[in-house]
Amino acid sequence: MKGRKKRFQWGYLLLAPALGFILFLEGSALFMMIAQSLGFLNYTGEDAFTFAHWQQLFSRNFFDNLMYSLKIALLASLICLAVVYPLCLSIQKMPGKKTWLSLWKIPLFIPALIACSLMGNIIAYNGALNTVLLALKVIDKPLSLRNDAWGVGALLTQVWKNIPFMLLILYSAIEAVRKDVLDAGRNLGAGRVRLFFEVTLPVTMPSALVATIMTFIKVFNDYTISKVMGPIYPSTLSNLMHKAAYTLNDWHSAACIGCLMVVTSIIFVKLYTWLSDQITRRLS
Amino acid sequence: MENSLTIKNVSKFYGSFQALDKINLAVPEGQFVTLLGPSGCGKTTLLRIIAGFLSCEEGEVYFGDRLMNDVPPEKRDTAMCFQSYALFPNKSVYENIRFGLRMHKVPKEQHKKLVEEAMEMVNLTGLGSRRPYELSGGQQQRVSLARCIVVRPRLLLFDEPLSNLDAKLREKVRVEIRQVQRQLGITAIYVTHDQAEALAISDRIVTMSAGRIVQNADPRTIYERPNSKYVADFIGTANIIPCSVESREGDRFVLKCAYGTLRAIDRDCTLQPGAQASLLIRPEDLFLAAPGSENAITGTTRTVVYMGNVLDMFVDVNGTSLRAGITKENVVTENAPVTFAVKPDRIRILEA
Ligand SMILES: Nc1ncnc2c1ncn2[C@@H]1O[C@H](COP(=O)(O)OP(=O)(O)O)[C@@H](O)[C@H]1O
Ligand SMILES: [Mg+2]
Numbered sequence: 001m002k003g004r005k006k007r008f009q010w011g012y013l014l015l016a017p018a019l020g021f022i023l024f025l026e027g028s029a030l031f032m033m034i035a036q037s038l039g040f041l042n043y044t045g046e047d048a049f050t051f052a053h054w055q056q057l058f059s060r061n062f063f064d065n066l067m068y069s070l071k072i073a074l075l076a077s078l079i080c081l082a083v084v085y086p087l088c089l090s091i092q093k094m095p096g097k098k099t100w101l102s103l104w105k106i107p108l109f110i111p112a113l114i115a116c117s118l119m120g121n122i123i124a125y126n127g128a129l130n131t132v133l134l135a136l137k138v139i140d141k142p143l144s145l146r147n148d149a150w151g152v153g154a155l156l157t158q159v160w161k162n163i164p165f166m167l168l169i170l171y172s173a174i175e176a177v178r179k180d181v182l183d184a185g186r187n188l189g190a191g192r193v194r195l196f197f198e199v200t201l202p203v204t205m206p207s208a209l210v211a212t213i214m215t216f217i218k219v220f221n222d223y224t225i226s227k228v229m230g231p232i233y234p235s236t237l238s239n240l241m242h243k244a245a246y247t248l249n250d251w252h253s254a255a256c257i258g259c260l261m262v263v264t265s266i267i268f269v270k271l272y273t274w275l276s277d278q279i280t281r282r283l284s
Numbered sequence: 285m286e287n288s289l290t291i292k293n294v295s296k297f298y299g300s301f302q303a304l305d306k307i308n309l310a311v312p313e314g315q316f317v318t319l320l321g322p323s324g325c326g327k328t329t330l331l332r333i334i335a336g337f338l339s340c341e342e343g344e345v346y347f348g349d350r351l352m353n354d355v356p357p358e359k360r361d362t363a364m365c366f367q368s369y370a371l372f373p374n375k376s377v378y379e380n381i382r383f384g385l386r387m388h389k390v391p392k393e394q395h396k397k398l399v400e401e402a403m404e405m406v407n408l409t410g411l412g413s414r415r416p417y418e419l420s421g422g423q424q425q426r427v428s429l430a431r432c433i434v435v436r437p438r439l440l441l442f443d444e445p446l447s448n449l450d451a452k453l454r455e456k457v458r459v460e461i462r463q464v465q466r467q468l469g470i471t472a473i474y475v476t477h478d479q480a481e482a483l484a485i486s487d488r489i490v491t492m493s494a495g496r497i498v499q500n501a502d503p504r505t506i507y508e509r510p511n512s513k514y515v516a517d518f519i520g521t522a523n524i525i526p527c528s529v530e531s532r533e534g535d536r537f538v539l540k541c542a543y544g545t546l547r548a549i550d551r552d553c554t555l556q557p558g559a560q561a562s563l564l565i566r567p568e569d570l571f572l573a574a575p576g577s578e579n580a581i582t583g584t585t586r587t588v589v590y591m592g593n594v595l596d597m598f599v600d601v602n603g604t605s606l607r608a609g610i611t612k613e614n615v616v617t618e619n620a621p622v623t624f625a626v627k628p629d630r631i632r633i634l635e636a
Contacts, residue, residue: 183337184370184428186357188435189387198383202374 030262036255043251053252062257064234072151072236073220076158077212083159084166084211088174089196101171108164112157116228119157120146147231154230158219165218166211173207174200206276213272217265237261286348288313288471289334289439294343296329296495303329304340305495311473311488316465318474320482321492322518327475330492331443334473336360347438358387363432364441367448369424371416377403377427378412384435402434405464422453426460433464440465440472446481458485479519483507491515509552513634516564523607526636527563529555537633539563542604543581548631555633564632567609568594572616573625581606582623588616599624 035041039050091100107115122128123145130142146153177200185195201208223238230236237257245254289311296304303326311317319327332338334345336357345352352360363384371380381399390398403409406426416424425445432440445461446454462485465472476482482489483503491499491506491514499511510516513524527541535551541563548563555561573580583601594609595616608624616622 178368178370180366180368180370181372183335183357184364184366184431185372185383186337187335187360187362187364187441188384188431189358189361190383191356191358194387199372199374 033255033258033262036252037259039252041251044249053250053256057253057256057260061234062240065237065240066260068151068231068234069220069236072155072158072222072226072230073216075155076162076219077215079155079159080162080166080215081208081212083163084170085174085196085201085208087163087167088171089200091171092174101167104167105164107161108168110161112161112222112224113228115161116157116225119153119160119229123153123156146229149231151226151230154226157225157229158222161225162215162218166215169207169211170204173204177203202279205279209272209276209279213268217268220264220268221261286313287311288315288347289473290344290346291330291334292344292346294330294333294340294345296326296333296338296340303495304333307343307495307497309490309497309500311471313471314469315487316462316472316474316485317488317490318476318482318486319490319492320476320479320518323477325492326495327477327492328443331364331441331473331475334439335362335364335441360439361435361437362439362441363435363437364443365425365428365432365445367444369416369421369428369448371424371427371431373416375416376412377408377414377416377419380416380427381412381431381434384431388435390435398434399430402430405433405467406430406460421449422457425449425457429461429464433468433470436468437470440470442472442474442476444476445474446476446478454481455484461485483519491518493518509632510564510634511552513562513564516632516634521567521607521609523565523567523605524562524634525604527561527633529557529559529561529633531557536628539631539633543601543606546579546581546626546631547628548633549629550631550633553633555635560636562634562636564634565606565626565630567596567607569626569630570606570608570610570624571626572610572614573623575623577623577625579625579628579631580623581625582621585616585618585620585622588618 032041037053039053040047042048087104091097091104094100110118120127123143124130125142125144125146129145130139133139134142145156181199182195185199186192190198220236221238222236223242226236227239230239237260241254241257241261244250244257287310289309291307291309294304294307295302307330309317319330321327329338333340336352336355339353347360372383375383378399381402382395385395385398399412400409403412406429408423408426408430411419411423411427416427419427425448428445442461446457449457458481461474474482474485483506486503488500488502489506490497493514499506499515501509501511506515507519510519516522516524525541525543527539527546530538530540530545532538532555535549535553537548537550537553537555539546539548539561546563553561570581575582581601583599583606586598586600586605588595588597590612591609593612595612595614596609597607597616599606599608599622606624610616
């Protein structure tokens with residue numbers, strides 16, 4: 001009995017790497033962030049508990065950045081979704097689909113900065129896109145899409161970068177829809193489009209939700225692509241945070257922004273879990 | 285009567301492999317036709333060509349007198365029951381059955397009545413709100429059947445619908461399928477590799493082998509007057525051994541074979557004396573007889589198995605095996621001499 005108890009206690013040591021990782025790397029960062037947002041861990045002056053940083057946070061500046069982050073994240077994830085479904089369905093029908101699939105995965109391995117340069121070249125003032133559009137007489141003067149006020153450049157780059165990730169998740173979900181079930185549907189009078197909305201879409205909905213929410217959070221928290229391709233103002237919250245910390249040396253405000261980013265992400269994960277629970281319950 | 289379905293010279297290739305070779309078939313309205321053959325002989329391929337999931341390189345498919353080759357599956361007005369049931373996993377039983385009505389644009393207010401009617405017909409009443417995964421295999425196949433019949437298709441197609449069910453249930457659902465089809469008078473094409481199922485359910489059996497139709501006839505003819513060794517062997521149990529035609533007088537033959545000299549009456553046989561042939565004797569056509577009776581076959585029992593309804597035995601006749609099935613009242617021991625006889629009109633002469 002005694003020996004067994006002892007072994008049992010030693011067993012807890014096995015948790016150390018995982019627990020240590022969470023406590024020291026994530027927990028400490030989280031703790032520092034919360035503490036700093038409340039005025040502690042001051043690098044330049046006295047520590048003092050205060051809500052002042054939180055009160056200052058909710059300025060016009062912050063909301064502009066928040067709305068911009070939400071806009072880009074929402075649009076990028078929805079555009080990706082809208083592109084990826086037809087993409088999956090057409091890849092599925094192509095000869096040599098394995099090759100096509102691996103070609104489509106390439107952006108997954110390309111760093112964001114390089115993706116920005118690539119997209120930058122395509123949408124530059126005298127880049128490929130403008131050249132083609134001018135030649136086709138769709139436009140009469142080049143569009144300036146890079147660092148444009150609306151964020152088209154950043155959006156395009158995000159879509160380009162995130163499609164492979166979504167493709168990965170959705171393609172396997174769509175492949176898993178049984179062919180005989182689709183045959184049964186066609187047999188009963190449903191055309192391909194109808195069948196997609198009646199069967200394929202609802203059955204793959206949980207996977208689509210995971211992919212969309214994860215893309216949303218990735219884009220929402222993005223720093224690089226918005227910095228390089230996005231508007232000068234507003235930008236993502238990550239950029240605002242960076243500016244607060246490094247340009248203005250205001251680590252407390254940066255910490256407040258960080259807290260809000262974590263909270264927003266958690267809200268979206270919760271929202272996703274709830275939504276997919278609802279949908280999964282309704283589907284199966 | 286008009287033919288519901290006519291297939292003319294249909295051939296199908298998968299790459300260089302020929303899966304169907306010039307299939308010709310006409311199915312009168314309201315008939316229950318079974319495509320029977322071993323796995324890989326092209327039954328599913330033919331059924332999928334009829335449904336429109338596959339196209340054929342050669343030949344024509346007609347529904348009535350309308351050429352269907354270029355009509356997509358959703359416009360063919362067929363409905364198929366699959367071996368895997370293929371129910372929509374995201375829909376309830378009720379919604380599964382209603383699906384076809386919605387696709388065929390049947391007015392909404394009729395849906396409830398029609399779906400409930402169909403559910404009653406296949407004994408599913410009360411299960412409408414269940415999900416497919418909450419049903420047993422038999423129930424799922426019934427949902428699949430209800431989903432098909434509710435739209436009153438021109439053709440009801442079945443691809444081995446009972447293969448995933450246990451033996452008892454298989455018989456039960458098979459009877460239900462036949463009842464429903466009769467009641468509604470819908471033409472049905474049914475694929476199976478199970479000869480007993482084919483015999484029990486069909487108006488006609490189309491026996492296939494390696495992409496061809498070997499014999500197309502009603503169940504009794506298929507069983508009692510098979511047109512080839514292949515059909516005789518595939519359907520039921522059979523003693524098939526080589527023989528030679530000694531003499532012939534009209535439809536009366538004298539045959540010489542390992543079982544001895546036998547008299548046969550076969551109106552379909554066209555062979556002349558001197559020809560080499562095969563003869564078919566079904567085990568249940570043999571009966572115990574006194575030595576010296578007409579068509580007596582004498583041998584030694586090797587194994588005798590009590591099957592409940594019959595005694596199934598293997599008998600050694602001059603070194604050739606003979607299988608016999610006789611009624612259970614008889615007592616026969618193993619390794620004992622035994623004499624059987626067979627009526628001349630129960631012997632079938634087939635090409636060698
Ligand atoms: N998609 C396919 N590609 C190549 N060969 C196929 C394909 N589908 C079926 N076959 C071949 O065609 C033959 C007939 O198949 P099938 O119609 O499924 O037979 P059955 O239903 O009688 O078992 C088989 O030899 C099978 O291997
Ligand atoms: Mg098959």
